[in-house]
Amino acid sequence: MSNEPPSPVSSPLSYLELVKICDNFRLPPNYGSTDVFQKSSDTNSFVPWTLSQAPGSPAVGLLRLDVVDLLRKEKPGTWVIPEPPQAGYRVSFDASVNTPKKRNAVLKELCERWRDTGAFPASIGPRKWRSEMYPVYRNPFGVHDYYPENDSDEGLGNYAFEMERAACALFGVVTYGIHMTIYEGIASSPQVKFWIPTRAKTKQTWPSWLDNSVAGGIPSGMPVFESLVKECEEEASMEADFVRNHAKPVGTISYFFRNKMHFLQPEVEYNYDLGIPHNTPFQPRPSDGEVESFDLLSLDEVKTKMRQGIFKPNCASVLIDFFVRHGHLTPDDEPDYMEIITRLHGRFEYERWCQ
Template sequence: MSNSPGADSKPSLSFLDLANRCNNFHLPADHGSVDPTTSIHRDYVVPWSLSQSPDSAIIGLLKPDVIDVLLQEPEGTFVTLERATPGSRYRISFHPSIDTPSKRTDAMRRLCERWRDSGTIFQDTIGPKKWRNEMYPVYRNPFGVHSSDTSNYLFEMERSACSLFGVATFGVHMTVYHEDADGSNVRIWTPTRSRTKQTWPGYLDNSVAGGIPSGMSTFEALVKESMEEASIAEDLVRKHAKCAGSVSYYFQTAEGRLQPEVQYVYDLKVPPNVDSTSFQPSPMDGEVESFDLLPLDVVVAKMKQGLFKANCAVVLIDFLLRRGYLTPDNEPDFMEIVTRMHTRFEFDRW
């Protein structure tokens, strides 16, 4: 994926193209098959499990370059890489002594900080310029209860490192829009990301978007991001923002890093007959360059030009589906689009 908007865009991407750009991680057909010359499985990724127990939860997926570095860690300090039987597939896991959420969090913190400060290890992903200094939770079941006081919670880790380990992350995206009384003339507040942003600089984004850090509920994260990114007051968000569902997808970055993500989707319709200036977003924390109120047809045209960040285009497709702009009658790829936007990651197959 290019780092500049429009550089790799086509004259007109379809809605299915846009969904596929976001949900783009697919293993080769021969993954897991046995090489007849060596009797060893062809493993393009290796499961990261909580332990070596056969019924242990799969946390994420690791590429060979990450495994090679992990195996240089001193014996017993972090990981165990084993085959259940000779010739069977590898599983990598925490060392048996690292068996509580606090121990796992501490192990990941020390590991990631050492890689960050090395000057050589995964600097394109976790180096000082990419470091977010924000902790993300890791759950046993990405679609289970998201709370640190349940058995589903496993540990937390630095945000920028999550894609190295292929763990699921979670965020909130909100569409702030105006429409006429009859539901027509929809206009959406559309930000342009800062040209100095660590990821997707200069691309178009959703009105409000951000990750959900450890210890924060989904809605509180939305309230925080609305103020920090768009200067939208807390009381307006609490009164008018409505949960509209979620999207999930398995994204692979241009560098080959793995990002399974769930985005909780919200709408904020600017009420009619009010002073709309209080709802007008404006940049606050430097992550957004500007906001423009764009007619829906202009938003769609820019989506099809490839000018939106990949997951933001998917959130907007979800908006179009929910409002009946895309239907089985006017979109031949309707079901393909819907399924691409609601993947379950299939961790259990690994």
């Protein structure tokens, strides 16, 4: 996360370097051992957050030790934090907090109180608060279902609970978004052009950086494609029918990102392409104040600005994925091709979260 406008780098970044800026974290070798608890100020140590202490309970997040220390001060009956640390250590909800409705209530009260009392103000202070709920799933790679008011865990699907968007990094949960690349011309042609927005100077994160044509988070309860339609209307003044008729799903990217405050933001981005039909007038227009302007840039201009490091990091990765899919980046002209491909589709070492 960055709150400063971009400054071009002194020498061009490689495509692999761009991917590494976004996919910049791996769990340390001592993850899961008791020696990670020696210093609560160690921002490189994390412990798993599970739904319960029962064996096999799914991991839903990764907590830094200072967050664990703050949870330890919460009233009894909401959290279980074993003492002393032991092998297989994990933080979980109390056994009584065992349904989506109850988890939602606990997290709502906790996050709003931390906001109001100044805990982690750079992450969830009043200026950072988004008033938008993000879903958390039992299986981060599973179905996006939704049961916010359900008061039973029996027979439920993948939905576990939801929480304030700004707080997700504090708890290291997997988040989800949509990104769409809008282009004019033939996608595989060197003459293809891209509609590139500049983020507003007033954005809470990454102000004035370059972005993908349309991008945004997927809020709780909203299907992936409907999230795209909503963002197109809000960010680019695009009619819903035009988006529904021309946007094409093209896969995902996923990356393990640690922000500048050393909190984890593992993310999945659902990607779409939208080619403007030939001889169709098109001009995206800022609508909700999140975009400063849109510019139609050539392929070479986009590549140059990417390598200057002035695109928001995950947006550069989405564009690199576009270049791979449409033949602008090939194994014959890119020596790091295989590492780029594999790092664009990571699993956050999820199998290690509860090892």
